[in-house]
Every structure is written in C-alpha cells, then in structure tokens.
Amino acid sequence: DAGVIQSPRHEVTEMGQEVTLRCKPISGHDYLFWYRQTMMRGLELLIYFNNNVPIDDSGMPEDRFSAKMPNASFSTLKIQPSEPRDSAVYFCASSILLGSGETQYFGPGTRLLVL
Amino acid sequence: GESVGLHLPTLSVQEGDNSIINCAYSNSASDYFIWYKQESGKGPQFIIDIRSNMDKRQGQRVTVLLNKTVKHLSLQIAATQPGDSAVYFCAEDDAGGTSYGKLTFGQGTILTVHP
Numbered sequence: 001d002a003g004v005i006q007s008p009r010h011e012v013t014e015m016g017q018e019v020t021l022r023c024k025p026i027s028g029h030d031y032l033f034w035y036r037q038t039m040m041r042g043l044e045l046l047i048y049f050n051n052n053v054p055i056d057d058s059g060m061p062e063d064r065f066s067a068k069m070p071n072a073s074f075s076t077l078k079i080q081p082s083e084p085r086d087s088a089v090y091f092c093a094s095s096i097l098l099g100s101g102e103t104q105y106f107g108p109g110t111r112l113l114v115l
Numbered sequence: 116g117e118s119v120g121l122h123l124p125t126l127s128v129q130e131g132d133n134s135i136i137n138c139a140y141s142n143s144a145s146d147y148f149i150w151y152k153q154e155s156g157k158g159p160q161f162i163i164d165i166r167s168n169m170d171k172r173q174g175q176r177v178t179v180l181l182n183k184t185v186k187h188l189s190l191q192i193a194a195t196q197p198g199d200s201a202v203y204f205c206a207e208d209d210a211g212g213t214s215y216g217k218l219t220f221g222q223g224t225i226l227t228v229h230p
Contacts (some may be wrong), residue, residue: 043221102161
C-alpha cells in the first residue's frame with residue numbers, strides 16, 4: 001500500500017485565495033483525520049470522519065475552513081478565503097480504529113504558505 | 116482546555132547512548148498515551164503506546180514509562196542511533212470520555228544524535 005497520499009505537497013498562495021488540500025486515505029481505513037501543525041500551536045486535530053461522515057469538527061478554527069469526504073477514498077480540506085495565519089503544515093491521517101495510535105498512519109503533509 | 120507539554124525542547128546525545136525524552140500531561144482523565152517520531156518533511160510515525168492500566172511497556176529499543184501519580188510520561192531509547200534523530204511527540208487520549216479519538220499532542224522534543 002502506498003500509505004496516505006496528500007496533494008499538493010507544497011502550496012503558495014496569496015491572501016484571499018481559495019485553497020484546497022486533498023487526501024487519499026489507506027484503503028480499508030474507516031477513519032480519516034485532518035491535522036494542522038504550526039510552531040506556535042503544535043499539532044492540532046481539526047476534524048475527523050468515520051465512514052465518510054464528519055464526527056467531530058470542533059477543532060476547525062472558523063467558518064473559512066471546511067472539509068468533505070465524498071467517498072471512502074478521498075477527502076478535501078478547503079480554506080476560503082485564506083489568510084497568512086493559515087500558513088502551516090496540514091496532515092491527513094487514516095486509521096482502522098479510533099483511539100489506536102498503532103493503526104493511525106499520517107500522510108506526508110501539505111506545506112501551505114499564504115502571503 | 117488541558118494540554119500535554121514537554122519539559123525539554125532539545126536533547127543531544129552521542130551515538131550508542133541511551134536517550135530519555137519526557138512529557139508531562141495535565142488531563143487526569145487521559146488513559147491512553149502515544150509516542151510519535153517525526154522526521155524532517157514527514158508526518159508523525161507511531162513508535163509505541165501505553166494504556167493507563169500499565170506502568171511500563173517495551174518495544175524494540177524503546178520503552179515507555181507512565182507515572183500516573185505525577186502525570187508524567189517518558190520515552191527511553193536504547194543505544195541511540197543517528198537514524199533516531201527527529202522530533203518526538205507525546206500524545207494523549209481520553210478513551211473513556213467525550214473526546215475519545217481526539218489526540219492532544221505535546222509540543223515536541225528535538226533529538227539530535229551525534230556519530
């Protein structure tokens with residue numbers, strides 16, 4: 001298996017633009033997680049899905065952020081409009097189980113820079 | 116909210132030495148803990164986990180110790196190798212609570228191994 005796949009790996013955009021991050025989880029994993037990593041706040045959970053359904057989005061910073069999972073093999077995290085403070089590395093992870101670190105695999109991340 | 120934090124942001128050791136990375140947590144309800152390794156440009160990678168009904172768990176060259184009395188977690192790496200150089204994060208989960216599955220991560224410790 002190729003692991004969790006994220007695209008793009010790097011994104012540079014200007015403030016106000018829409019940004020869409022993409023994730024393909026590991027096949028057979030029922031849980032998908034979106035995290036954000038910054039130097040100031042560390043690694044934070046934004047939202048997670050179970051069987052394509054959003055379960056907890058309490059970590060989503062504000063209405064500018066939205067996430068979807070139209071099917072078991074694809075998820076998007078969208079920021080509209082983007083702001084410089086959104087600059088971070090965004091990780092997608094998938095897991096067979098909830099509450100099991102051993103089965104949760106992280107993707108390589110998307111490094112976002114908003115100018 | 117409560118959070119997990121690390122005492123030491125950096126640790127430098129010689130190859131072959133044993134390394135100890137510490138983590139303090141504040142949520143007394145947390146009952147599941149995980150250590151992750153993150154290499155530059157990659158997502159976090161699971162190392163070892165421990166549940167609150169245990170004090171110690173061993174893996175290959177790694178040992179995690181949990182002291183619930185003082186809310187302290189440590190990761191011991193035996194015979195540290197240059198390939199162990201990375202940022203190490205602890206994470207906690209409250210498996211019995213409403214935040215189940217929502218990992219809270221510490222800030223991370225940078226481990227540098229000198230040949």
